[in-house]
Each structure stands twice: as structure tokens, then as C-alpha cells.
Amino acid sequence: VDVEPLIDNEEVVWRSLMRLEFTLPRGLGDDLQRSCGLSSTEYSVLMHLSESPDAQPSMSDLANRTSLSPSRISRVIARVARLPVVERRPGSVDGRTTVATVMIAGADLESSAADHLRSVRERAFDHLTADEVRTLGPAQARREEAGDEQPSPKAPLNFACLAE
Amino acid sequence: VDVEPLIDNEEVVWRSLMRLEFTLPRGLGDDLQRSCGLSSTEYSVLMHLSESPDAQPSMSDLANRTSLSPSRISRVIARVARLPVVERRPGSVDGRTTVATVMIAGADLESSAADHLRSVRERAFDHLTADEVRTLGPAQARREEAGDEQPSPKAPLNFACLAE
DNA sequence: TAAGATTGAAGTGTCAATCTTT
DNA sequence: AAAGATTGACACTTCAATCTTA
Numbered sequence: 001v002d003v004e005p006l007i008d009n010e011e012v013v014w015r016s017l018m019r020l021e022f023t024l025p026r027g028l029g030d031d032l033q034r035s036c037g038l039s040s041t042e043y044s045v046l047m048h049l050s051e052s053p054d055a056q057p058s059m060s061d062l063a064n065r066t067s068l069s070p071s072r073i074s075r076v077i078a079r080v081a082r083l084p085v086v087e088r089r090p091g092s093v094d095g096r097t098t099v100a101t102v103m104i105a106g107a108d109l110e111s112s113a114a115d116h117l118r119s120v121r122e123r124a125f126d127h128l129t130a131d132e133v134r135t136l137g138p139a140q141a142r143r144e145e146a147g148d149e150q151p152s153p154k155a156p157l158n159f160a161c162l163a164e
Numbered sequence: 165v166d167v168e169p170l171i172d173n174e175e176v177v178w179r180s181l182m183r184l185e186f187t188l189p190r191g192l193g194d195d196l197q198r199s200c201g202l203s204s205t206e207y208s209v210l211m212h213l214s215e216s217p218d219a220q221p222s223m224s225d226l227a228n229r230t231s232l233s234p235s236r237i238s239r240v241i242a243r244v245a246r247l248p249v250v251e252r253r254p255g256s257v258d259g260r261t262t263v264a265t266v267m268i269a270g271a272d273l274e275s276s277a278a279d280h281l282r283s284v285r286e287r288a289f290d291h292l293t294a295d296e297v298r299t300l301g302p303a304q305a306r307r308e309e310a311g312d313e314q315p316s317p318k319a320p321l322n323f324a325c326l327a328e
Numbered sequence: 329t330a331a332g333a334t335t336g337a338a339g340t341g342t343c344a345a346t347c348t349t350t
Numbered sequence: 351a352a353a354g355a356t357t358g359a360c361a362c363t364t365c366a367a368t369c370t371t372a
Contacts, residue, residue: 018208021189023231028185041362044182059333067186072363074334096332096371205340223355236341238356260349260354 024123031119036112041068043116045076049086049102050109058097188287195283200276205232207280209240213250213266214273222261 029040038046048065049057057065063073077100081088085104091097102109193204202210212229213221221229227237241264245252249268255261266273 018204018211019231021192021204022208025185025189039362040182040185044186047182060331067183069364070333071335071365075363078334090371091332094332094372098333203340224353233342234355235343235357239341242356255354258350258354262355 027123028116028119031123032112032116035115035119038112041072041076042080043112044068045073046080046085046102046109047113049100056091056099056101058091058094058099060097062100191287192280192283195287196276196280199279199283202276205236205240206244207276208232209237210244210249210266210273211277213264214268220255220263220265222255222258222263224261226264 025040032038032040032043036043044066045062045068048062059070059073059077062068062077063070066073068076077086077088077098080086081100085102087101087103088098091099189204196202196204196207200207208230209226209232212226223234223237223241226232226241227234230237232240241250241252241262244250245264249266251265251267252262255263
């Protein structure tokens with residue numbers, strides 16, 4: 001085959017990451033649900049909200065900061081705003097926007113944050129092998145700064161498209 | 165507050181991981197869809213299938229190896245088996261099982277694997293900062309071997325449960 | 329007309345119930 | 351009765367279309 005071979009421990013890293021892609025979100029989500037009754041999405045949004053309690057971030061702001069889509073933000077906020085946790089109202093400066101404010105004490109969030117950090121340690125960091133960490137070193141040296149959207153020039157299509 | 169403070173770069177690691185939790189699966193999935201017309205789930209299953217071409221793994225085997233739920237395996241295989249890519253039939257040894265076989269040449273998978281590895285490098289490894297990698301070092305030394313299912317003893321419930 | 333936000337429809341994943349074989 | 355697998359109902363996410371304000 002005309003492809004580059006895998007360098008010694010690269011395959012290990014790769015497989016571990018593939019497993020992590022499915023395992024980690026589920027595990028973290030379960031822990032969060034148990035410890036503070038929030039999904040990963042809700043937690044992420046609330047965390048970013050609590051960091052600018054006076055800033056009144058708009059839905060778009062939140063979407064950008066949390067790396068979530070506009071529609072997801074819309075639905076998550078709508079859901080959370082039914083509780084006395086978040087208030088949502090039309091922006092006073094620009095009538096097109098919707099702004100949100102967190103209505104709970106920072107201490108509650110910090111407590112949840114500690115639980116979550118613990119969960120992250122147990123679920124992610126502690127499961128990485130020494131080989132993986134070694135491989136990460138040289139890899140990260142490059143780019144460090146790069147737009148996340150590189151549309152990937154090619155489209156080989158080895159399998160028929162599964163869409164019907 | 166009565167919680168442990170965050171050690172210098174821990175917060176950076178944590179935030180990056182939270183972002184990655186949402187960003188990475190989407191990015192990898194998009195790349196895979198473009199390069200070989202498969203979703204992350206389908207790719208993962210096909211990869212594991214192709215590694216034991218003679219073993220005739222059962223649905224349960226696949227579920228364990230891919231860290232996916234039984235029902236998800238069932239649906240993914242059902243979907244893929246409509247193409248000339250995978251064949252599915254009742255197990256001959258144990259009539260309760262369903263076994264699957266991959267019907268395409270290994271070269272096709274290897275080519276896709278190379279694309280995917282490239283995608284993983286660009287999407288994940290290259291985005292990790294030096295601080296993150298440094299933090300990973302001491303963290304992974306512990307446990308290395310641990311059941312993934314630690315039910316987390318506590319349940320503080322800082323927010324009211326959002327379920328209705 | 330464009331930007332911000334929301335909503336309907338469709339895809340994907342999960343839990344619990346069900347069916348079959350052992 | 352228990353194990354393996356599948357299915358139906360439901361929850362979450364996304365895409366595209368829509369609505370409102372600038």
C-alpha cells in the first residue's frame with residue numbers, strides 16, 4: 001500500500017483515542033448527572049455563564065465560547081431557564097439578541113467544578129499510558145495555533161456512501 | 165469554600181478537555197465522512213471486524229471491543245450489512261449469537277486508516293498545549309489498571325435535578 | 329438584505345422490554 | 351431461568367427553514 005506506516009506507539013495512541021472518543025463523554029456525563037444533576041452540555045454552558053455574571057452574554061457568544069451550535073445553545077438555555085438557575089430575556093442593546101444570566105451563587109458552581117475535575121482526572125488523565133504521553137510531546141510542538149476548520153482537501157471515498 | 169484549589173495549569177488542561185469533548189468527536193466524524201463515507205461508529209466497528217477476519221466475532225464481542233452498547237452494535241451492523249461490506253448470520257456454534265464478517269479487502273481499510281490517523285493528529289494531538297502534556301505525565305503514573313466502572317460514591321446534588 | 333435566534337424534521341444513541349436459544 | 355440479540359419508545363443533536371429586529 002502507498003501509505004505511511006505507523007510509527008511504533010502511534011497505533012496505541014490512536015486506538016486509545018478512538019476508544020476515548022466514545023467512552024469519555026459518556027463517563028463524564030454520567031458523573032456530572034450524579035454529582036450535580038446536569039448534563040455535560042448544561043454544565044459547560046452554566047460554567048461559561050458564571051464566568052461573566054455581569055457581561056450578559058448573548059446566545060451567539062455562548063455558542064462560540066462553548067463550541068456548541070446555536071440551536072443547541074437555544075435548546076439548552078430554554079431548558080435550564082425553566083429552573084431558578086438561569087434567566088433569559090431579550091437584549092436591551094440589540095433587540096435581535098437574547099441574553100442570559102446565571103442566578104445561583106458561585107460557590108455552588110465551584111463545588112460542582114471540583115467534583116467534575118475529580119471526574120476528569122479519574123476518567124481521562126489516569127487512563128493514558130506512558131507511551132501515549134510520550135507520543136503527545138513531539139506532536140503538539142507543531143501548530144499550537146491553527147484555525148479549527150481545515151476542510152480537508154481530499155475525498156478518496158473507499159467505501160460507497162452509506163446514505164440512502 | 166471547602167474544596168481543593170486548582171494547581172496552576174490544571175484548569176487549562178481541564179478546560180481544554182471540556183472543549184475537546186464536544187469538538188473532537190464532531191471533527192473526526194466529519195473527516196471520516198468525507199474521506200471514506202463512514203461515521204465514527206461505523207469505522208470503529210469495521211476496524212475491529214477487519215482485525216479478526218476469521219474469528220467471526222459475535223455482537224457481544226464487538227460491543228466489548230468497541231466500547232459500544234449492544235443495541236448500538238445491533239443497529240450499526242444492521243445498517244452496514246445492507247452493503248456488500250459486511251455479512252451477518254446466526255452463529256453456528258451457539259444459536260443465540262449473531263456473527264459478522266467483513267467482506268472487503270484489507271487495503272481499503274488501511275487506506276482509510278491512514279486518512280483517519282492524519283485526521284486524529286490534526287484534530288487532537290496538535291491542539292494539546294505543552295502545559296497539558298506536562299500535566300498528563302504525573303497523572304498517568306497512578307492506576308494504569310482500573311475498571312472503568314467506579315460508580316462514584318457521592319451524590320451532592322447542588323442543583324435541583326433538571327428532569328421533569 | 330443580513331444578523332441573531334428559534335423551531336420542525338430527521339439522524340443517532342440509550343434504556344427497558346421482548347424474543348430466541350441454551 | 352439466563353444469555354444473546356433485537357426492537358420500540360424516548361432523549362439529544364443537527365440541519366435547514368423560519369421568524370424577528372437592525
